[in-house]
Amino acid sequence: MSDGSNGFRLEVRNLAKRFGSVVALQNVSFGVRPGEVVGLVGDNGAGKSTAIKIICGFHKPTSGQILWEGQEISFDSPEQARALGIQTVYQDLALVNTLSIARNFFLHAEPAFRIGPFRFLDVRKMNARTGEILRDIGIKDLNPTTPVSALSGGERQAVAIGRTYYFGGRLLILDEPTSALSVKQTQKVFSIIQEVKAKGASVILIEHNMIHVHEIADRLVVMRHGAVYGDYAKKDVGITDLERILAGVR
């Protein structure tokens, strides 16, 4: 791109955040491109959550810029960030267990036809479209009418990520999507991340497991003491390097 955005869909420049006299973030700059997975790593208290909360519109930065496709923006509320396509997938908060996959997918975006004051659901369309989406992201063995409570942890996470992508998520922020999942379930979640990435979504992944994050991320942004310590392409940094950087050995 010629607009100086370096091809970034979202970029933050020199972000700083102070809570009273406490400096939570200083001089944080990084970006994420379309079709790219950025692993945001760092020890507890390194500033990952604060950075993410600014990107999602929960906090306003004390100083610094947020750029969306090269345009400087600022958010007054999380809704504004979400409307733009910045969407967070929370581990436990993403889905309603008692509803079917299709009803979760279309929650608050139900295909419906209006008769008087009521909006009648187009159930056939909901189920058919959900089936297409599930096949499209590689979850072939799930029926759209299955209640989410009957899914495994990995399937749930995969469905949540798929839903976010198909309902306008252009930058997906995943907060430890694989914690408490088995190896097999983790692979299921990774394959969904690969799918949405291949379709052009940007992903920021917060992860404590260095083996996991190194497997799935294209770039690794390491935070330490509220600042970005390093921004590495995956090929330039190994798992042991990462662990040593995080431990402060390097």
Added chain:
Amino acid sequence: MMDSLFLRRIIRVPELMVLLAILVVIIGFVIMAPSTFLSARNIGAFLTASAQLGVVAVGAAILIIAGEFDISVGSNYAFTGIVIGLLCTSGGLPTWLAVIIGLMISTSIGLSNGLITLAARIPSFITTLGTWLVWFGLTLAASKGFFVSVRPHDPFIELFGGLLGYQFYASIFWWLGIGIVAIVLLGRTAIGNWIFAVGGNAEAARAVGVPASRVKLFAFSLIGLLAGVSSLFTLGQQGSMAPLYGQNLALQAIAASVIGGCSLSGGAGSVVGAMLGAVLMSMINSGLILAGAPTFWYQTFVGAIVLVAVVINTSISRRVAQMK
């Protein structure tokens, strides 16, 4: 070991259990009271009783699915009936106007339960425990402790609860009509989907933009309205309302919902199930009378059925959860 498909089907169709129970109860009472239990008069009688309880159970089921409770609904029912009676007798208002005002009051009582619950962020069980007593006291004050009657054979009131023949009252058809609307609303409309969502996981629903508080307020108002409708049924059948009526109504409506498959933790349940639960309870009541048993057995029976229903539903859910 039960077939997993069978268990999953029960989970998907929670009404199966209550249908089975109804079948067992019918067979039992036909044996105990062969000439009377399935007579037109008795069917009319227990369906009329079902309507009076069941129309509130429809509201209770929807509110429970939305993750809330209203145990003040019996006081709302009595208060509304007393007010309608007073307005069209001492107040001299035309009946239709008294009824409209009455239903607006009952809906507002429901709505105010929701507003208090959401504004104060307290459990609705506690809110409505308080408002139950508040409205009960106001009912006693308004009626001075006496029955309040409407004009005898008032055609507008009889429209809702008049006798049609063989102990079949008009209320049965209103109840069935309201039930069908509620079933469609819950299962086939966007707001129905939102009701399940806010009861199942309010935070997830909010996160995708569902106006969770408004959905809950809708459910609170609806059970208020239906308490008023139930009150109309009673006025139509009896021509009067007593301040002490309805004190068991809330718990019976919750019992009917639970028997019909509603989960007390919200997010799951069925209006059909709650309506069948009300039928089951009314059948047991009339059957015990016909069989010559003392009526206090009714409470014991219903209590036992509630326990059995919850135990079975919970254990099935657990087993289905373990299967994956």
